[in-house]
Amino acid sequence: MAHIHRPGLFIELMRNMLDPNETPLSCRKMAHRLGLSKDTVWRWRMVILEHLASVPPEVMTGIVETDETYQRESRKGSREWVRKAANPNDPSIPTPPRRRWKDYGRKGPPQAIVRQWLLPILGVVDRTGAASFQLIADTKQPTIDAALAPQVAGDAMMLFDGAPQYEAIARARGLSYKVLIAGRRSRTTPKAFHLNSVNGLHAEWKSDFRTPFRGPATKYLAGYARWMVARRKGDAVEAFRAILA
Structure with missing residues (x-):
């Protein structure tokens, strides 16, 4: 919270994410509700997810x-295929490790590849x-x-x-x-x-x-x-x- 300039809105986002009685909204919809940019909401979401990693696991019994x-x-969101297609002969741009899933068409990739x-x-x-x-x-x-x-x-x-x-x-x-x-x-x-x-x-x-x-x-x-x-x-x-x- 130390670097969050609008803590009230941050807590509102946290409530939407963690309250089981409320459906979590997309970044775009949450940004509209809070009057923020979607990039700010996304950045705050990543802060919350990062802090969840520090919560110790529950010890399960019975x-x-x-x-x-x-x-x-x-x-999703990667530009590696676009960059390689634009510069196919540039050795500094690594070749993507696989085809994009959508490139396999409606039938999808073979199960052996999946x-x-x-x-x-x-x-x-x-x-x-x-x-x-x-x-x-x-x-x-x-x-x-x-x-x-x-x-x-x-x-x-x-x-x-x-x-x-x-x-x-x-x-x-x-x-x-x-x-x-x-x-x-x-x-x-x-x-x-x-x-x-x-x-x-x-x-x-x-x-x-x-x-x-x-x-x-x-x-x-x-x-x-x-x-x-x-x-x-x-x-x-x-x-x-x-x-x-």
């Missing part, structure tokens, strides 16, 4: 569900509603272990699908766990053992939250994932305090 989902890599550019996002939820949703580098055991370690209590009961790295992590940390093959319960599995909560978190990201923004660019993806979780807490005042602390 039954904890975990699973990953994926999002296609996005370079899979090369999928980014994993790890979802973790307990039955009290505490959740985290974070972009991770890959789905290897050390990466997932590092992400789970600070947010899963030592006496938690972990639920996950058949991915072997989760079971290896639970065994190594001495955690109770249950493997739900393909996310499904068997006839003998207690009804409390399911992955509905973490699947709901993934569905919320893919439909309700992400859709209005047409999918954030990859360089902002981690911040947007934290933003969604902050809105889920249901207490905008608590989120404000965490950011302003």
